[in-house]
Structures are given as C-alpha cells and as structure tokens.
Amino acid sequence: GGLITLDRGFKNTGSCESAITFLNGEEGILRYRGYSIEDLAENASFLEVAYLLIFGELPSESELNKFYDDIKAESNVDEEMHKILDGFPKSAHPMGVVSSLTNALIAFNPSSVNVESKEDMYNAIIKLLAKFPVLCAWALRKRTGQPLDYGDDSLGYVENVLKMMFKKANQNYEVDPVIASALNKLLILHADHEQNCSTSTVRVVGSSHAGLFASISAGISALWGPLHGGANQAVIEMLEGIKEDGGDTKKYMQKAKDKEDPFRLMGFGHRVYKNFDPRARIIKKSADDVLGNLGVEDPILDIAKGLEKEALEDDYFVKRKLYPNVDFYSGIIYRALGIPTEMFTVMFALGRLPGWIAQWREMRLGKEPIGRPRQVYTGEKLRSYKPMDQR
Ligand code: CMC
Numbered sequence: 001g002g003l004i005t006l007d008r009g010f011k012n013t014g015s016c017e018s019a020i021t022f023l024n025g026e027e028g029i030l031r032y033r034g035y036s037i038e039d040l041a042e043n044a045s046f047l048e049v050a051y052l053l054i055f056g057e058l059p060s061e062s063e064l065n066k067f068y069d070d071i072k073a074e075s076n077v078d079e080e081m082h083k084i085l086d087g088f089p090k091s092a093h094p095m096g097v098v099s100s101l102t103n104a105l106i107a108f109n110p111s112s113v114n115v116e117s118k119e120d121m122y123n124a125i126i127k128l129l130a131k132f133p134v135l136c137a138w139a140l141r142k143r144t145g146q147p148l149d150y151g152d153d154s155l156g157y158v159e160n161v162l163k164m165m166f167k168k169a170n171q172n173y174e175v176d177p178v179i180a181s182a183l184n185k186l187l188i189l190h191a192d193h194e195q196n197c198s199t200s201t202v203r204v205v206g207s208s209h210a211g212l213f214a215s216i217s218a219g220i221s222a223l224w225g226p227l228h229g230g231a232n233q234a235v236i237e238m239l240e241g242i243k244e245d246g247g248d249t250k251k252y253m254q255k256a257k258d259k260e261d262p263f264r265l266m267g268f269g270h271r272v273y274k275n276f277d278p279r280a281r282i283i284k285k286s287a288d289d290v291l292g293n294l295g296v297e298d299p300i301l302d303i304a305k306g307l308e309k310e311a312l313e314d315d316y317f318v319k320r321k322l323y324p325n326v327d328f329y330s331g332i333i334y335r336a337l338g339i340p341t342e343m344f345t346v347m348f349a350l351g352r353l354p355g356w357i358a359q360w361r362e363m364r365l366g367k368e369p370i371g372r373p374r375q376v377y378t379g380e381k382l383r384s385y386k387p388m389d390q391r
Helices: 037-043 046-055 061-072 080-087 094-108 118-144 157-166 177-190 197-207 212-224 231-244 249-257 278-294 299-312 315-319 326-336 341-365
Strands: 021-024 029-032
Touching: 029 037, 029 046, 029 278, 037 177, 037 278, 046 061, 046 157, 046 177, 046 341, 061 118, 080 094, 080 118, 094 118, 094 212, 094 341, 118 157, 118 212, 118 341, 157 177, 177 278, 177 326, 177 341, 197 212, 197 341, 212 341, 231 249, 231 299, 231 326, 231 341, 249 299, 278 299, 278 326, 299 315, 299 326, 326 341
Parallel strands: none
Antiparallel strands: 021 029
16 A cells, blocks of 8 residues: 555545535634525524535525425334333433434334435435434433423424423423524534534445434434533533632633643634634624523623633633634523533534535535545554463
C-alpha cells in the first residue's frame, strides 16, 4: 500500500462531498441547503426544514401536506415494542432506550432495510420520521411512570411531540404556543451539522448497506457521549453542581484550565467553530425570551451567563478560540419547558433526525463506497506463539 496520512480525530479529512449543510467555522456561518440558520429558525417549521434537508427544496403547501399525511399514516408502533420497553429498568438512560428501540423497529418493519429504489427509500424515511417521536415520548413516559400514549393527528408535528410526551392519563393537554414555538426553534437549530461524529457514524454504518434504522440507531449512540450531544445534559449537571457548591464560577474556570484536572467547561469549544457558534447566539436569546414568557426564573441561567462572560475575557479560552456551543444554553430552555435533564440528548436526537436521514439518503443515492479508514500500525513485529507455561 501507499503512504497513509494519519489524521487523528479526522481534524482535517473530508470524508465526502455534500450539498446539504454549509458551515464556515471561521465566520460562524451555518446554512441548510443555502438558507441561513437565522432565517430558518425565525420563519420555518421543523417539518418544513426536515423536508428541505432531505429533499433539497422547501416544500410547497401541497408537498408539505402530503409529507405530513404520509407521516401521520405511519405513526403506529407495533404493540410488541411495548414489551421491549417494559424490559428496561425505569432508571435506564433514555438515549440507550431510544437507540435500542430504533434498532428493534427493524424487526417489525423488515421492508425498510433493503432500499433498492427511491420509493423504498421514501417509505423508510417516512416510517422513521413518524415512529421516532413516539419512541422518544415513550422513553420519557416510562421514566415519569405515565401510560404510553399515541399521537394526535389533528396537531402539527412539534405540537404532537409535546402532547405525546406530556399528556397525563385522564387529563386534557393544551399545547402552549410559547412552548411549541421554542421547541420548534430548538429542533431546527439541531437539524443538521454536516459531518459531525454522529452523522459520520450514520454514514459509515449506512455505507455497508445496513438499513436506515440500523444506521440511525448507531448515530444515536454516537450522539449520546458528553463530548457530542450528551453535552447538553452535562452542562446542566455542571451548572447545578456549581450552584450547589456556592456559585463560585471562578473556581470552575480555574479547574477547566488546569490540565491535571479532567474537568472541562461543558458546552464550550467546538471542532469547527473558531469564532462563535451561530446556534448558541440564537439559543441564548431564546433562553431569555422563553424564560421571560413562561415566567420562569432559573438561577442556573445567571451562572451560565457569568461563566460565559468570564470565559470570553479569559486568555486561556480566547487563545484557544473556545466559545459557547449549541449545548450551552439549550438545556436551560428544555428545563423551562419541563423536560427532565436525562431527556435533553433525546431532544437533540429528535432534532437531528432529519439531518441524519438527509445525509444517509445523499450517501446512498451518491453510491458512496464503503467507509473504511486506514491506520498506521504501531504494534509488535512478527513473533511466535508461546505455549502457556512459557508466559
Ligand atoms: N474546557 C476547557 N478546555 C477546553 C475545552 C473546554 N470545554 N474544549 C477544548 N479545550 C482545550 C483543550 O484542552 C485543548 O487545549 P490544549 O491546546 O492546551 O491541549 C484545546 O482547547 C483544543 O481542544 P481539543 O479538545 O483539542 O479540540 P477538539 O476539536 O478535539 O474538541 C470538543 C472539541 C467540542 C470535543 C471540545 O471542545 C470539548 O470537549 N468541549 C466540551 C464538550 C462539549 O461542549 N461538546 C459539545 C460540542 S458542540 C455540539 C455537539 O457536538 O453536540
């Protein structure tokens, strides 16, 4: 073989061509299919953005209606799936539950695995967009001890997610428009982010022609980690810890800078953004608006703002170009919406689903070869087997 170029963490390796998401880390620009994230977060619905990401154009009214009708027609989840959910302990982390259930869906929808045509592909995509929110809501209801619930066809996609998650048994549930609009915006901001860890995972798994659901299930597992999507849970836990410890942000800044200390400022830093994360800017403003509109006061928001201010003025962070990322303020909004901390990364997954799907579809339609990086071997040279009594 030829010379292998080593690039740990793929810091400077392009893995594919893509027409979906444009990201300029130096200037803090993020666009889906050419539309700026600011524009979409302000004006679009999450379902429109899902359509845009997957199919490349904003839908006309009739295209959007058909898309949503198709989704609604597939929103049933096999009753046998309840048994799988029942098998998990109540304490199970919802990310593990959701990833497992997504994989389990394959058994009940075998036709979604082999996608030979655009039509097969469309059907698999619709199924997943329809069933995934149900699984997310079930994971939450399991934790909160509520009986499982199905959607309400009369509601929009995002409103329906809220109702499936929060409707209590034998009680009415009215969707609060402030909450629905906040969630809509958060989901849009999370919907795609080019070749991040989970998306690359989806592409690599899918490149072996494992099906869509298996690829997405793997992506959910990748998202779970605290360096990636799991950071939103880790941020709130960190902020709570700082509050309980007396709110001394300076002490934690010091810890974050200490190379002997494993503590990192969660929600700070990004592989690509070296100026600011445009999503964080929108989310910070949204956190103020949502808490104000809902009349929620959260002392953790003040701690977060204090930490941000200190970090932006601190040499260590300035020199390394570390800025708040999408996960820094999102958890504060989720909390205000009544979503438990351990569900935050599931909300991220729900938002990222259209992006994962769009990337998987582009990869398959582009007949991308199997993902198979090389390595630089550093192990032993050839040696002979040693019998047990000589070791
Ligand atoms: N706190 C303290 N120091 C940091 C932090 C942080 N949050 N992030 C990076 N650094 C330092 C790091 O120690 C290194 O210092 P040095 O040059 O002295 O060795 C330098 O900054 C560069 O960091 P890196 O780890 O080499 O950068 P990376 O591109 O490999 O990692 C990252 C990016 C996001 C994993 C990292 O910044 C991090 O761990 N952040 C905290 C977790 C987090 O918020 N993740 C969410 C990412 S955004 C959305 C998402 O993917 O979900």
